[in-house]
Amino acid sequence: MSxxxxxxxxxxGGPMFLGxxxxxxxxxxxxxxxxxxxxxxxxxxxLAAAARLPRRPSAAGRLRxxxxxxxxxxxxxxxxxxxxxxxxxxxxxxxxxxxxxxPTVRGTGSRNxxxxxxxxxxxxxxxxxLRIGPYLAPPSDPAETGVLCLVWALLAAxxxxxxxxxxxxxxxxxxxxxxxxxxxxxxxxxDLHDFASxxxxxxxxxxxxxxxxxxEDPARAVELLPRIEDAGLQALAAMDRTVRALNEDDxxxxxxxxxxxxxxxxxxxxxxxxxGGGTDGGRxxxxxxxxxxxxxxxxxPPRTAVPARPGHRARDLSELSELAAxxxxxxxxxxxxxxxxxxxxxxxxxxxxxxxxxxxxxxTNVRRHAPTAAAVSLVVRRGPHQGRPALHxxxxxxxxxxxxxxxxxxxxxxxxxxxxAGLTARARALGGSLTAGPHGETGWQVRVALPLRRxxxxxRGPRDRKSPAAEETTTV
Numbered sequence: 001m002s003x004x005x006x007x008x009x010x011x012x013g014g015p016m017f018l019g020x021x022x023x024x025x026x027x028x029x030x031x032x033x034x035x036x037x038x039x040x041x042x043x044x045x046x047l048a049a050a051a052r053l054p055r056r057p058s059a060a061g062r063l064r065x066x067x068x069x070x071x072x073x074x075x076x077x078x079x080x081x082x083x084x085x086x087x088x089x090x091x092x093x094x095x096x097x098x099x100x101x102x103p104t105v106r107g108t109g110s111r112n113x114x115x116x117x118x119x120x121x122x123x124x125x126x127x128x129x130l131r132i133g134p135y136l137a138p139p140s141d142p143a144e145t146g147v148l149c150l151v152w153a154l155l156a157a158x159x160x161x162x163x164x165x166x167x168x169x170x171x172x173x174x175x176x177x178x179x180x181x182x183x184x185x186x187x188x189x190x191d192l193h194d195f196a197s198x199x200x201x202x203x204x205x206x207x208x209x210x211x212x213x214x215x216e217d218p219a220r221a222v223e224l225l226p227r228i229e230d231a232g233l234q235a236l237a238a239m240d241r242t243v244r245a246l247n248e249d250d251x252x253x254x255x256x257x258x259x260x261x262x263x264x265x266x267x268x269x270x271x272x273x274x275x276g277g278g279t280d281g282g283r284x285x286x287x288x289x290x291x292x293x294x295x296x297x298x299x300x301p302p303r304t305a306v307p308a309r310p311g312h313r314a315r316d317l318s319e320l321s322e323l324a325a326x327x328x329x330x331x332x333x334x335x336x337x338x339x340x341x342x343x344x345x346x347x348x349x350x351x352x353x354x355x356x357x358x359x360x361x362x363x364t365n366v367r368r369h370a371p372t373a374a375a376v377s378l379v380v381r382r383g384p385h386q387g388r389p390a391l392h393x394x395x396x397x398x399x400x401x402x403x404x405x406x407x408x409x410x411x412x413x414x415x416x417x418x419x420x421a422g423l424t425a426r427a428r429a430l431g432g433s434l435t436a437g438p439h440g441e442t443g444w445q446v447r448v449a450l451p452l453r454r455x456x457x458x459x460r461g462p463r464d465r466k467s468p469a470a471e472e473t474t475t476v
Contacts, residue, residue, distance in 0.1 A: 006052050013047040020044070031085035035131070038074040039089035041067050042096035049103050057107060061117060064100045068121040071097060075127050080135035090132055094152065097125045098159045105163025106170065118163075122156040188242055190357075190422070196242070199234035201367040202330035206231060209332050231330035316352035317344050317380075320359065324378055327363050333373050333397070335363065339380040347391065350430065351450045355393055358423050358434065362395035362446045365420070370444060373397040385449040390432065393450075398443040420446070 020043045028036045045067045054060050071093065101121045107114055126149055133145035206228045213221035324335040344352075359378065366376055379394040420436055427434040432450040439445035 009047075010051040010053070013051050017044055017047055027085035027089070030083050031089055032078070032081070034074045034078055035086055035089050038071050039093040039096070041070060042093045042100070046096040046099045049100060057109065061104065061107060061109065061113075064104055065117050065120060067100065068097065068117075068124040072120070072124040072127060075124070075131045078131050078135075082132055082135045082137070086132070090128065094125065094128055094155070097121065097128070098155050101125065101156060101159035102163040102166070105160050106166040118160060122153075122160065125156040125159075126153045128152055192239065192242055196235050196238035197364055199231050199238055199330065201364050202231035202327075203228055203235060205331050205367050227330055234326065234330065316349070316356045317347060317359075318352065319356065320344070320378070320380070323356070323359060323363070327376070331367060333366060333370075333376055335376045335378060337378050337380075339378075340382060343380045343382050343391070348452060351391055351452060354423070354426055354430065355391060355448065355450060358393065358420075358427070358446070358448050359395060361419055361423060362436075365446075366395075366397045366444075370397045373443070382452075385432065385451055388431070389452045390449045391452060393448040394445065396439055396443055396445040398440065 020040055024036045024040045045063055048054070048063070049060065054063070101118060104117050104121055105114060129145055129148035129152055133140040133142075133148065206224050210221045210224045210228065213224070320339070321337060324337045327333075327335045347355075363376065366373060376395065376397045379392075379396075381392045381394075383390060383392050385392070420434065424434040427448060427450060430450055432448065434446070434448045436444070436446045
């Protein structure tokens with residue numbers, strides 16, 4: 001219920017409650033003070049519940065419990081008389097008590113407390129006919145009074161069922177919001193892992209090289225300082241982009257049920273969120289000053305294109321040459337690029353974005369695990385994959401034993417699950433493949449094949465229909 005509706009109920013509820021007070025004053029002499037006050041309290045509490053007053057759930061629960069307790073007490077001590085005015089207040093109190101039972105069952109308190117409060121209110125509703133039947137003139141038959149109690153019990157059961165249904169909807173909504181927030185955290189973790197860690201590792205490698213050179217050739221160590229600064233600016237820019245993505249209203253959920261909604265039965269690994277970048281160390285990056293594409297779930301239609309501000313990086317394979325140059329500039333290993341003509345033209349957005357992330361992760365792993373590698377080669381080709389046209393990416397480091405000791409060890413990092421294992425699952429979700437393993441005697445190679453057209457259900461074989469999590473993945 002929106003705030004406007006709540007405000008309208010509060011505006012209308014005031015005059016309605018004043019009318020109930022006037023009716024109570026006019027009928028209290030004939031209907032009896034206890035009956036009138038019980039009905040008036042029930043009506044006032046029902047109007048307050050509809051207007052969401054009091055604001056604190058605990059206070060509202062105590063109010064409903066007090067009204068039910070007073071109603072049951074009046075039923076226990078009331079001995080007549082039953083006149084026409086009493087007959088009007090009796091059903092009014094009944095409907096108000098039924099309306100109060102629904103929010104009690106729906107409430108988000110503990111289950112035991114909800115059961116106790118609902119039982120008290122239901123009991124107060126069920127015994128209400130005992131306030132009327134025995135004191136009619138002539139008194140009603142006990143069987144008729146019992147039937148009325150049974151009907152009132154059905155009313156209470158209906159209110160409990162309605163409240164339970166709404167409670168279930170609230171629980172599912174809370175779980176959906178929690179899942180959306182988890183996806184947001186996972187997206188942020190993937191962004192930081194895929195981009196910021198790449199530049200931070202460059203800083204670490206350069207600082208380690210500078211420490212070694214400072215003892216042998218201080219002048220060369222000083223020459224590394226601008227490169228360290230550049231790598232640090234890259235890392236800051238990556239983190240700034242992530243923070244800005246959290247603060248911008250880009251269609252993701254912000255604590256409510258609006259915005260981006262997860263697919264029913266969806267899986268985190270089947271989404272690849274592509275965001276626009278920030279500035280590239282204070283300088284515009286090549287190929288990133290136009291606009292970027294915000295991709296939807298893998299295999300689905302892209303989200304609405306969002307124009308990028310000047311200086312934004314595309315974060316896809318259009319930036320591959322700048323990525324290779326930046327890797328060489330901010331580290332101690334040279335990266336060579338071998339791209340076929342038109343290999344990167346007209347790529348689907350999800351393929352271009354995922355390919356870029358895989359290259360970034362592969363280069364980061366080279367810095368972490370192959371610090372003494374002589375060179376890194378990036379090869380991009382187009383060719384068939386399982387009978388469909390595909391983009392083939394190969395990242396290979398060569399030239400030095402992987403067991404060569406570091407002068408300074410890299411700090412140990414916990415496995416986050418967002419490295420090549422997660423990217424392998426995403427590649428498979430597109431109908432492609434990702435493999436990583438030793439290459440030659442001293443190198444390591446990552447090979448990726450990403451189909452250029454969307455996989456349909458008819459294209460999937462029995463193996464493809466398996467969950468990527470259930471298949472063995474290759475990690476570095």
